[in-house]
Amino acid sequence: MSKNTEKKVKTRREMTKAQWTWFLVRRNKMAYFMVAPFMILFFLFTIVPVFLSLLLSFTSFNMLEPPKFIFMDNYITLFLDDDLFLTALKNTLIFAVIVGPASYIISFAVAWFLNELSPRVRAVATLVFYAPSISGNVYLIWATMFSGDAYGYVNGVLLKLGLIDTPILWFTNTKYIMPLCIMVALWTSLGTSFLSFIAGLQGIDKSLFEAGSIDGVRNRWQELWYITLPSMKPQLMFGAIMSITGSFGFGGIVSALAGNPPTDYVGYTLSHHLSEYQGNRWEVGYASAITFLMFLLMIGANLLVTKLISKLGE
Amino acid sequence: MKRLRTRRHEVVLNRSAGGDVGITVLLAILGVFMFIPMYYTVIQSLKPLNELFYFPPRFYVVHPTLDNFGNLFNLMSDSWVPFSRYIFNTVLISVGGTFGNLVLSSICAYALAKIDFPGGKQCFWIIQKSLMFSATVGSIIKFIILTWLGWIDTYLAVIVPAWCSTLGLYLMKQFMESNVSTAILESARLDGASEFRTFWSIAMPMVKPAWLTLIIFSFQGLWQMGSSEYIYSEQLKTLNYAIGQITAAGITRAGASAAATVVMMVVPIIVFVISQSNIIETMGSSGMKD
Numbered sequence: 237m238s239k240n241t242e243k244k245v246k247t248r249r250e251m252t253k254a255q256w257t258w259f260l261v262r263r264n265k266m267a268y269f270m271v272a273p274f275m276i277l278f279f280l281f282t283i284v285p286v287f288l289s290l291l292l293s294f295t296s297f298n299m300l301e302p303p304k305f306i307f308m309d310n311y312i313t314l315f316l317d318d319d320l321f322l323t324a325l326k327n328t329l330i331f332a333v334i335v336g337p338a339s340y341i342i343s344f345a346v347a348w349f350l351n352e353l354s355p356r357v358r359a360v361a362t363l364v365f366y367a368p369s370i371s372g373n374v375y376l377i378w379a380t381m382f383s384g385d386a387y388g389y390v391n392g393v394l395l396k397l398g399l400i401d402t403p404i405l406w407f408t409n410t411k412y413i414m415p416l417c418i419m420v421a422l423w424t425s426l427g428t429s430f431l432s433f434i435a436g437l438q439g440i441d442k443s444l445f446e447a448g449s450i451d452g453v454r455n456r457w458q459e460l461w462y463i464t465l466p467s468m469k470p471q472l473m474f475g476a477i478m479s480i481t482g483s484f485g486f487g488g489i490v491s492a493l494a495g496n497p498p499t500d501y502v503g504y505t506l507s508h509h510l511s512e513y514q515g516n517r518w519e520v521g522y523a524s525a526i527t528f529l530m531f532l533l534m535i536g537a538n539l540l541v542t543k544l545i546s547k548l549g550e
Numbered sequence: 551m552k553r554l555r556t557r558r559h560e561v562v563l564n565r566s567a568g569g570d571v572g573i574t575v576l577l578a579i580l581g582v583f584m585f586i587p588m589y590y591t592v593i594q595s596l597k598p599l600n601e602l603f604y605f606p607p608r609f610y611v612v613h614p615t616l617d618n619f620g621n622l623f624n625l626m627s628d629s630w631v632p633f634s635r636y637i638f639n640t641v642l643i644s645v646g647g648t649f650g651n652l653v654l655s656s657i658c659a660y661a662l663a664k665i666d667f668p669g670g671k672q673c674f675w676i677i678q679k680s681l682m683f684s685a686t687v688g689s690i691i692k693f694i695i696l697t698w699l700g701w702i703d704t705y706l707a708v709i710v711p712a713w714c715s716t717l718g719l720y721l722m723k724q725f726m727e728s729n730v731s732t733a734i735l736e737s738a739r740l741d742g743a744s745e746f747r748t749f750w751s752i753a754m755p756m757v758k759p760a761w762l763t764l765i766i767f768s769f770q771g772l773w774q775m776g777s778s779e780y781i782y783s784e785q786l787k788t789l790n791y792a793i794g795q796i797t798a799a800g801i802t803r804a805g806a807s808a809a810a811t812v813v814m815m816v817v818p819i820i821v822f823v824i825s826q827s828n829i830i831e832t833m834g835s836s837g838m839k840d
Binding site: 273286396438 | 566570576655658667686688691694716744746770779790793807833834836838
């Protein structure tokens with residue numbers, strides 16, 4: 237017998253955990269090469285920035301001089317000395333608490349209603365509901381419709397009907413900025429999660445409904461609660477994440493419609509505050525503290541909601 | 551015995567006729583709310599000047615005209631940087647960003663979905679968690695990193711970060727997991743195909759809907775990109791930015807700006823109409839299994 241065959245390959249049992257892992261690593265070398273390009277860029281542009289912004293948030297840094305360590309001062313200033321930040325935080329939370337859940341519920345409700353239609357009608361209706369979210373700046377039309385002069389469509393109609401005698405300055409009047417921006421945000425919010433719900437509803441096994449009907453499901457609401465929602469949990473989870481993340485980054489619509497900053501800072505959000513300190517004042521340490529708080533808010537809200545959804549139907 | 555309702559020759563379970571009517575009405579109201587602004591945008595772009603400023607504003611157009619589109623193109627040709635340059639920039643960024651994202655994401659998604667290797671699960675875990683915060687969160691440090699790489703004010707500053715957008719990878723990985731059978735891949739491996747070969751000739755052809763979806767999502771985002779904080783030079787700016795400049799001139803350009811909006815929205819809408827069934831198929835496996 238040659239020496240070669242005597243050098244026996246070790247089996248799993250004879251190896252320690254580390255040896256076994258190392259064996260798997262070597263055997264799947266190719267997998268690492270396949271994952272590497274994406275993961276390197278992903279870490280560089282997504283993960284590293286989050287952690288570095290945590291570090292920088294403890295410093296005073298203007299990009300020219302080296303960062304000075306000042307520990308919690310940025311956070312203390314934010315909460316105790318920066319009224320504008322508190323306004324921004326409050327508005328962001330209001331938007332998130334209203335727009336996030338509302339867009340989520342509307343997306344699901346519409347998808348659920350559409351699911352009853354015939355495939356061809358459903359395809360057209362899906363387009364009608366989804367189009368605003370992919371059409372870029374189209375939401376600017378709301379500025380035309382709610383324009384502050386008599387040529388704005390809404391003012392025109394109200395004037396004609398005699399309900400008002402002077403045009404309302406919709407996007408400058410502090411009373412209307414928030415509600416209008418929320419309405420526009422909802423209008424553009426039937427996006428990725430909406431498509432995910434549509435697809436999820438189509439994927440539910442039809443025999444479940446028959447079985448449910450035999451087992452005593454009486455109407456569509458019971459069917460929704462006992463069969464549809466539990467079978468769509470994965471999509472509900474994904475959709476929630478999409479809606480929540482979107483609702484916290486809210487700000488672009490306000491700047492475009494009401495200006496930046498809007499009248500009396502009504503509708504002024506964290507993303508406005510961030511761009512002020514990051515883009516105009518170059519107080520990078522301070523801006524990092526804002527981004528890190530935004531990060532915590534988004535992650536916190538997402539983890540909380542996904543936890544709640546995973547409890548659904550249990 | 552309970553009488554069964556039927557709809558399109560199929561038995562309908564658990565649905566009352568009253569509920570059907572109520573839901574249809576509600577859906578119609580919502581649909582009108584969604585549709586009116588889109589419709590109004592198109593109508594505005596077709597109105598001649600005197601109708602744009604007609605009181606009370608009309609919801610229809612009496613003498614439709616394409617003048618606004620003509621005006622838009624005239625305004626475009628007056629710009630300091632030739633307009634074709636903005637179009638070139640947008641096309642380059644959209645195509646370059648989407649292509650890189652497609653290649654890197656699908657290779658990575660394949661390895662994560664179909665090869666069981668130490669660290670794979672952790673990679674996917676962190677990608678999933680990254681969907682929970684938006685890109686704004688890292689924008690300052692990204693600026694510093696891009697400065698360090700020397701990419702500020704070059705195309706690279708917007709193209710390369712687009713390569714590692716995670717939504718496409720996530721959808722691709724989920725789709726591969728549920729639509730590519732491991733048995734087929736195993737038999738290819740036994741026949742001696744390399745991992746890369748199995749990916750390219752077996753897995754990729756099976757996930758066409760997923761690449762189409764990835765291409766569309768990525769392209770839509772990049773196509774509509776306005777000014778970027780990482781680019782200053784006028785010659786490197788995008789079409790959406792340039793159109794924004796035209797429409798920013800306000801009320802005097804109401805018609806041209808409506809025309810511009812129509813031009814920008816037509817592309818993504820047409821693309822979606824063509825690829826709707828593929829996108830829905832991909833989204834079917836978008837669910838998150840904690």
